[in-house]
Amino acid sequence: MIVAMAQNGAIGKDNDLLFHLPGDLKRFKAITSGHTIIMGRKTLLSLPKWPLPNRRHIVITSDPHARFEGCETANTITEAIAKVEGEQEAFVIGGGTIYEQFYPLCAKLYLTKVEQDFAGDTFFSVFNEDDWAVDSREDLHDEKNDFDYSYINLSRK
Template sequence: MIHQNISMIVAMAQNGAIGKNNDLLFHLPGDLKRFKNITSGHAIIMGRKTLLSLPKWPLPNRRHIVITSDPNIQFEGCETVNSIEAALEKVKDEAEAFVIGGGTIYEQFYPICAKIYLTKVHRDFEADTFLRVLNEKDWDEESREDLQDEKNNFKYSYINLIRK
């Protein structure tokens, strides 16, 4: 069942890579600003490792929902749940909630999310975490902005996808 208020936001290389050693693969200041603008004022859903990878948390002006299998763990400024179903229950009244990672959390939410805010970098990266479930046949492109990062010398795109 698709949850109309659940969106994923992810930065991904063309080979599906999204992370390495619990960190981002590339530093795109514009993408970080986009992430902040899109998610600000909303709930963000993530796994424990994604929370711990943030340089500082909780992120301002966002409700943090952390999924962890350890029922005894709590994180200051965050709501902790032990299942996707519990996370969905927490955000059922939100207009839009954002899944921000990591790889396993993306895979579990993929079948039920209605929208993806994708930053796609047009080159391959070495990684240990991939978003392998993304099938562009499942989606219509709502908008696209193609950009060039001068510092890193690669092209990337902001692509908003709506489930077909």
């Protein structure tokens, strides 16, 4: 999983990001490039342009007839998992319901944690720090937005 969340667990509002961190977007690109990304339909539609370059896209949708140019579809979590069987790493990128369903199955979490609360309508509510061991952490400060944030790479305990 890869997710950016506020201190209060918020990850989005009105199908958009809560904050703009150019470094985090570059980190997302560096980590996911060359891999499969798995997302819900709303997350795909929130992207400014898709498909994202150099990534295989799997969109989970309950509509068996839905088609998204440049993307594969899956109607269930099980079907999405079957599509990535044998891959070394595939990334779940949201949204909230997709994170909830994949959370017990993920072995790694690439977390950007912003040390400020944001008003959101979508939350990463399943996250429990006790489930994870910290592999690496980089603490930063965003001068433009005047808040601290961290890149934290975690492995399931």
